[in-house]
Amino acid sequence: MTITSPGAAALRGAVGVAHTRVEGRDKVTGAARYAGEIPFAELAHGWLALSTVTRGRIRSVETAAVLDMPGVLTVLHHGNAPRLNTDYIGMLGVPPDPTAAVFQNDRVPYAGWPVALVVAETPEQAREAAEALVVTYDEEPHDTALVADHPGAYPAEGHMPAETEKGDLEGQLAASAVVVDARYTTPEQQHSMIEPHAATALWDGGRLEVVDSNQGTTWIQGELAKMFSLDESSVRVRSEHIGGGFGSKGLRAHQVSAVMAATALQRPVRVVMTRRQMFSLAGYRSPTTQRVRLGADLDGRLRALEHHSLNQTSTVYEFIEPGAGVARVMYDADAHRTANHVVRLDVPSPTWMRAPGEAPGSFAIESALDELAERCGVDPIELRLRNEPETGPVSGLPFSSRNLPACFREGARRFGWADRDPRPGVRRDGRWLLGTGTAAASFGAGAGPSTAKVTAEADGSFSVRIAAADIGTGARTALTLIAADALETTPDRVRVRIGDSDFGPAMIAGGSMGTRSWAWAITAAAGELRERLALTPDIPPEGITVRSDTTEAIRALARKERHSFGAQFAEVAVDTATGEIRVRRMLGIFAAGRIVNPLTARNQLVGGMTWGISMALHEEAVRDRETGRHYSPDLAGYHVATNADVPDIEADWVDDHDPDDPVGIKGVGEIGIVGAAAAVANAVWHATGVRHRNLPIRPDRVLTAASTPDPAEAAPSDGGAADA
Amino acid sequence: MAPATSSTSSAITLNINGEKHQLTIDHRTTLLDALRERLDLTGTKKGCDQGQCGACTVLVDSRRVVSCLNLAVAAEGREITTIEGMAEGDELHPVQQAFLDLDGYQCGYCTPGQICSAVAVIEEHAAGWPSAVTDDVGPEAGPPPLTPDEIRERMSGNLCRCGAYVSIVQAVSRAAGAYEATRDERRTAAAKEAAA
Numbered sequence: 004m005t006i007t008s009p010g011a012a013a014l015r016g017a018v019g020v021a022h023t024r025v026e027g028r029d030k031v032t033g034a035a036r037y038a039g040e041i042p043f044a045e046l047a048h049g050w051l052a053l054s055t056v057t058r059g060r061i062r063s064v065e066t067a068a069v070l071d072m073p074g075v076l077t078v079l080h081h082g083n084a085p086r087l088n089t090d091y092i093g094m095l096g097v098p099p100d101p102t103a104a105v106f107q108n109d110r111v112p113y114a115g116w117p118v119a120l121v122v123a124e125t126p127e128q129a130r131e132a133a134e135a136l137v138v139t140y141d142e143e144p145h146d147t148a149l150v151a152d153h154p155g156a157y158p159a160e161g162h163m164p165a166e167t168e169k170g171d172l173e174g175q176l177a178a179s180a181v182v183v184d185a186r187y188t189t190p191e192q193q194h195s196m197i198e199p200h201a202a203t204a205l206w207d208g209g210r211l212e213v214v215d216s217n218q219g220t221t222w223i224q225g226e227l228a229k230m231f232s233l234d235e236s237s238v239r240v241r242s243e244h245i246g247g248g249f250g251s252k253g254l255r256a257h258q259v260s261a262v263m264a265a266t267a268l269q270r271p272v273r274v275v276m277t278r279r280q281m282f283s284l285a286g287y288r289s290p291t292t293q294r295v296r297l298g299a300d301l302d303g304r305l306r307a308l309e310h311h312s313l314n315q316t317s318t319v320y321e322f323i324e325p326g327a328g329v330a331r332v333m334y335d336a337d338a339h340r341t342a343n344h345v346v347r348l349d350v351p352s353p354t355w356m357r358a359p360g361e362a363p364g365s366f367a368i369e370s371a372l373d374e375l376a377e378r379c380g381v382d383p384i385e386l387r388l389r390n391e392p393e394t395g396p397v398s399g400l401p402f403s404s405r406n407l408p409a410c411f412r413e414g415a416r417r418f419g420w421a422d423r424d425p426r427p428g429v430r431r432d433g434r435w436l437l438g439t440g441t442a443a444a445s446f447g448a449g450a451g452p453s454t455a456k457v458t459a460e461a462d463g464s465f466s467v468r469i470a471a472a473d474i475g476t477g478a479r480t481a482l483t484l485i486a487a488d489a490l491e492t493t494p495d496r497v498r499v500r501i502g503d504s505d506f507g508p509a510m511i512a513g514g515s516m517g518t519r520s521w522a523w524a525i526t527a528a529a530g531e532l533r534e535r536l537a538l539t540p541d542i543p544p545e546g547i548t549v550r551s552d553t554t555e556a557i558r559a560l561a562r563k564e565r566h567s568f569g570a571q572f573a574e575v576a577v578d579t580a581t582g583e584i585r586v587r588r589m590l591g592i593f594a595a596g597r598i599v600n601p602l603t604a605r606n607q608l609v610g611g612m613t614w615g616i617s618m619a620l621h622e623e624a625v626r627d628r629e630t631g632r633h634y635s636p637d638l639a640g641y642h643v644a645t646n647a648d649v650p651d652i653e654a655d656w657v658d659d660h661d662p663d664d665p666v667g668i669k670g671v672g673e674i675g676i677v678g679a680a681a682a683v684a685n686a687v688w689h690a691t692g693v694r695h696r697n698l699p700i701r702p703d704r705v706l707t708a709a710s711t712p713d714p715a716e717a718a719p720s721d722g723g724a725a726d727a
Numbered sequence: 728m729a730p731a732t733s734s735t736s737s738a739i740t741l742n743i744n745g746e747k748h749q750l751t752i753d754h755r756t757t758l759l760d761a762l763r764e765r766l767d768l769t770g771t772k773k774g775c776d777q778g779q780c781g782a783c784t785v786l787v788d789s790r791r792v793v794s795c796l797n798l799a800v801a802a803e804g805r806e807i808t809t810i811e812g813m814a815e816g817d818e819l820h821p822v823q824q825a826f827l828d829l830d831g832y833q834c835g836y837c838t839p840g841q842i843c844s845a846v847a848v849i850e851e852h853a854a855g856w857p858s859a860v861t862d863d864v865g866p867e868a869g870p871p872p873l874t875p876d877e878i879r880e881r882m883s884g885n886l887c888r889c890g891a892y893v894s895i896v897q898a899v900s901r902a903a904g905a906y907e908a909t910r911d912e913r914r915t916a917a918a919k920e921a922a923a
Binding site: 023024026027028029030031032033034035036037039040042125126127194195196197198199244245246247248249275277278474475476477602603606607609610611612613614617637638639643644645646647649651652 | 753755756760763764767768769770771772773774775776777779780782809810811813814819823824826827828830832833834835836837838839842860875878879880882883885886887888889890891892893894895896
């Protein structure tokens with residue numbers, strides 16, 4: 004058929020206009036099927052058995068009795084599982100976490116380590132057998148406590164240099180009129196997405212197929228292919244709907260054990276984590292212990308800045324939660340020193356969790372800046388504006404754009420900051436002390452190489468295929484709007500298909516880079532397709548398809564400091580008789596590049612700020628030093644913010660543009676949490692006059708502070724993060 | 728795959744969304760697993776399987792329950808409504824429509840439970856049930872205004888880890904308004920149907 008030239012309509016109006024989710028109807032009717040919900044004939048069910056000791060060796064796995072139980076098909080463990088290849092670097096530039104490479108040896112490096120998979124005809128049979136399975140161990144002593152001066156701590160790089168230093172720190176501190184020297188702790192935090200990890204593996208015509216819930220299908224395809232020594236083209240990973248990820252939905256024990264079982268049994272096998280298992284198998288945000296030293300002149304201008312952050316990792320995998328990284332972007336000083344250290348403990352491997360590094364790091368440094376403002380008698384916003392750097396404080400590179408002052412100006416106006424009395428502990432509403440606080444936010448704006456296929460169909464519509472992942476961000480909808488504008492058509496004429504590794508390599512949904520990366524690839528393919536269509540108005544029945552690859556374009560990007568920025572504001576009410584803290588309102592103003600879909604972007608930003616409330620007041624996974632295990636690893640023992648904990652939160656944005664990006668996107672997935680916990684903690688100080696440097700600000704900590712003569716200087720009686 | 732009726736299983740009939748389903752079921756099977764694993768009604772979600780997240784919320788005889796803490800055999804003879812039974816053909820329930828229009832979700836996994844819960848919240852409120860934040864709980868007080876604080880409190884059994892509570896509250900508020908507006912109409916229709 005013949006279509007009119009797409010250029011003729013000149014429609015470019017989808018991006019920037021609120022659009023409900025294209026898969027929204029499926030989500031509100033229950034029709035959207037998540038990974039554990041796709042039916043397969045002859046499906047068998049695997050149930051993971053986890054170690055009950057914290058450190059040691061497996062002496063025996065008593066499979067005989069379990070194999071005789073009804074419906075049991077096999078028990079996989081280190082004595083019979085196939086050997087895996089773990090000597091490789093995956094798509095994200097890191098080696099695999101041995102927690103995912105299951106059943107390779109008899110070592111138990113932490114409590115909750117996978118020791119066996121029981122496979123049976125029904126989930127009930129598999130669960131009963133897994134719970135009946137006897138595993139004996141030779142136990143060894145363990146160390147699970149993160150402490151600030153741990154002798155095993157060492158500097159570690161991860162995705163950034165371990166340490167940076169310029170200037171004479173001690174000299175500048177000595178020359179400073181005002182010095183803040185404070186220690187902060189943040190606890191272990193769990194992603195706690197509501198959909199547990201689930202995967203079904205099967206062999207289909209000589210090809211391994213895995214139906215999964217993950218943040219990048221070609222990422223997981225590559226990992227599984229390498230681990231099982233398969234050709235990548237013989238592995239297909241699909242992940243259509245994902246019930247939350249937040250960094251946790253990568254390669255984990257469930258996919259690998261499902262592939263092992265499907266291979267052994269030659270039938271489809273599904274493995275779903277239980278909520279309790281997720282606490283040791285799904286990754287988590289490491290607790291941190293941080294120290295910040297700031298030295299400034301009386302007007303608040305920084306002469307010295309030191310930020311040191313220590314996190315824990317497992318003995319089998321090195322993961323760095325780079326809390327000190329945020330200072331390398333946000334604030335300059337004549338003397339500037341940052342360091343990320345890590346210590347290996349007998350604990351599960353931590354992983355990326357929404358704003359890794361920035362979330363705990365911003366709590367420390369943005370709290371310290373609030374203390375500095377107080378001591379200098381300078382308004383906290385003014386103090387930050389006086390310390391705005393011209394270029395990257397450590398890199399010296401120019402910023403692609405840095406609209407932090409605009410965020411503070413707009414936020415201050417809308418929040419009513421100008422009328423704020425800076426004195427703490429003087430506002431009362433019945434039993435409540437009231438206070439307001441602010442903090443700055445930043446998060447990197449990056450892009451990863453991606454490929455996309457855009458097809459002009461014979462019926463005049465368009466199809467986009469890209470191995471993107473929509474983990475709740477609204478990516479599927481955003482990409483539909485992007486494609487519509489790039490093709491100069493309307494969103495209803497564009498069908499975007501995602502979540503299938505057969506669509507070719509693409510960036511993961513992570514690092515707030517997904518939508519920008521995928522949009523770039525789609526825009527490139529759409530542009531070339533329009534050129535082709537201008538020359539070829541007749542579309543054959545199979546359509547005309549153009550494929551793009553942004554690898555070279557992204558490699559050619561000039562080196563700059565590329566970040567989103569934001570200003571967070573919170574008002575809290577504190578009852579010092581009960582220790583209760585209520586957040587009454589929050590406002591976040593962000594400079595986060597071009598906003599593709601205001602409806603879903605606002606939801607993302609508000610969701611991040613909600614995480615900030617949750618981090619400030621509720622979340623804390625507590626580990627028993629004696630047993631090395633969590634207390635109450637479930638959603639009753641680990642509190643995430645509920646509906647009643649969250650007030651009306653407003654998020655909005657100022658004009659911001661990355662001139663080097665074809666669609667001007669920066670990303671909104673993570674910046675909402677950055678600085679949010681500090682804004683709440685700073686508001687608690689403003690309400691009560693007490694600095695809380697250990698998260699979460701539990702009622703007992705409020706009560707203890709209220710009964711301590713000089714609580715701001717008191718050391719945390721419970722040692723903070725990991726050891727309650 | 729299920730064994731015949733025995734000391735560990737039973738043949739039961741479940742009435743779900745107005746349809747009768749006969750199945751032989753392991754006595755240990757929860758209502759949630761019966762829906763998801765046996766009847767292919769996967770709209771009801773499993774988030775924690777221990778009654779802490781609310782993702783598996785369904786209506787049993789019009790009351791909201793967490794289906795993970797109910798055994799399927801104990802649900803025989805009850806009227807079960809799941810997310811798949813909320814819409815009237817192509818027409819979404821006002822709560823579903825409000826969640827869609829106001830973006831009352833992100834990943835969508837807690838959403839069926841949120842919607843089932845919200846439908847029950849609106850009914851509970853209309854029936855005059857107080858909540859922990861209701862000021863006047865006296866017998867003649869009548870339903871309190873369904874303020875955002877009332878909605879937050881009543882919806883707090885349903886966790887949304889994406890943090891979409893702000894738009895969930897807006898969606899429930901809007902749907903409650905639509906529900907009030909059409910209540911009498913629906914009651915008349917229901918009475919006619921019952922008489923016929």
